[in-house]
Amino acid sequence: MSMMTGGEVLARCLIQEGVKYVFGIPGDQLYPLLDSIHTSEEIEFVTFRHEQAAAHAADAWARTTGQPGVCLGTVGPGAADLVPGVYTAFADSIPMIVLCAQNQSWRIHPDHGSSQGLDQLEMFKPITKWGATVSHWQRIPHLVHWAVREALSGKPGPVFLDLPSDVLYMKCDESTLEDGIVPAEKYRMTRPPVGDPELISKAADMLVNAAFPLVHAGGGVLASDSAKELVEIAEHLQAPVTTSVGARGAIPEDHPLSLVPASFGAIGAQCQSDLVLLVGGRFGDLDFWGRAPGWGDCAEQRLIQIDIAPEMIAHNRVVDLAIVGDAKSTLTELLRIVKSKPKAKPRTEMADCREAQDSWLTDFVSQGKSDQVPIHPLRMVQEVRDFFPRDAISIVDGGNIAVWS
Secondary structure (H helix, E strand, O other): OOEEEHHHHHHHHHHHOOOOEEEEOOOHHHHHHHHHHHOOOOOEEEEOOOHHHHHHHHHHHHHHHOOOEEEEEOOOHHHHHHHHHHHHHHHOOOOEEEEEEEOOHHHOOOOOOOOOOOOHHHHHHHHOOEEEEOOOHHHHHHHHHHHHHHHHOOOOOEEEEEEEHHHHHOEEEHHHOOOOOOOHHHOOOOOOOOOOHHHHHHHHHHHHHOOOEEEEEOHHHHHOOOHHHHHHHHHHHOOOEEEOHHHOOOOOOOOOOEOOOOOHHHHHHHHHOOEEEEEOOOOOHHHHHHOOOOOOOOOOOEEEEEEOOHHHOOOOOOOOEEEEOOHHHHHHHHHHHHHOOOOOOOOHHHHHHHHHHHHHHHHHHHHHOOOOOOOOHHHHHHHHHHHOOOOOOOOOOOOOHHHHO
16 A cells, blocks of 8 residues: 555545546645646646636536536635635535635634634535535545535535645555545445335326326426436326426427426416426425416415425425435336326317417517617527527526526
């Protein structure tokens, strides 16, 4: 065995987990980690000019690959500058590993009057699922495993590791690590859980026998890569599909069964439906909390909810059937059962909702073609849409642009 710095141990743990990129800004406390990344061909450090941008990059990596994004900042101001980007990931349940340098372990908790001293663990608490200070070289693998497990388990989200510089610089023999640096299957679940088979079968019967079922996709559909299964279920049931604002893209918005979030057509379908299948979502404020006037009467409209996190069941509205399980694996089984039943015929209610949506979009379309001065935001959105390929990934900020896009 060989002598390794704490930074080397940390880098090897990240590599073992399959991390390809670390996004951030370097600092002297982090040199053992950065040196190990620099000399490796399996992982790369991507330098940014501001930590917030690095956090957003880690967020984007996680959203587009399904793997946790890793961002890194230096002690004090560097850690503080990560906060806006980490908060965004926390709000959208995006798995992220946040690494920050810290002053020496004997100078923190409470701070010893150090330059750039900051209780980073406490600062990140409100916007992370879990966090810890790595107090010793020996604990690095254990806490990295714990962090990854927390980031990916249940409802995903950012996690935080505080890295005192003396722990990163410390050199010890690799053989003294309790469990060594082990593959993922030795410390976390690698196959997502399927919902209860009996409940899935019951859900299939309810959907097939509903007069006007509706499927509503939350961000969990994108996170679990289950859009294909969700759309196939909707097509077999001839059920309209609505999404949360954050789950747009789960179904192509020009699909015959797709209704744009919060459009007249979507609200009409949500109010008329006698049975809603909610997948990977919790009915947030932009979903009207799942209640009237954006939805039907809770006492009359039945609700099936599928979510990987038990604490999200009935978060904002009571349910008639709750299934705890990964969206993709659970929808795959639900699809198998639903497809064993005759395919539904097109529904007149859907035609009415589509007509309402098309009428609502008329002004949007005309303004998107307008030559008026000053330019209308919809003209810009239309030009962008026409320029980029169909499968381009668009990033939409908050505010009015979210309405126009």
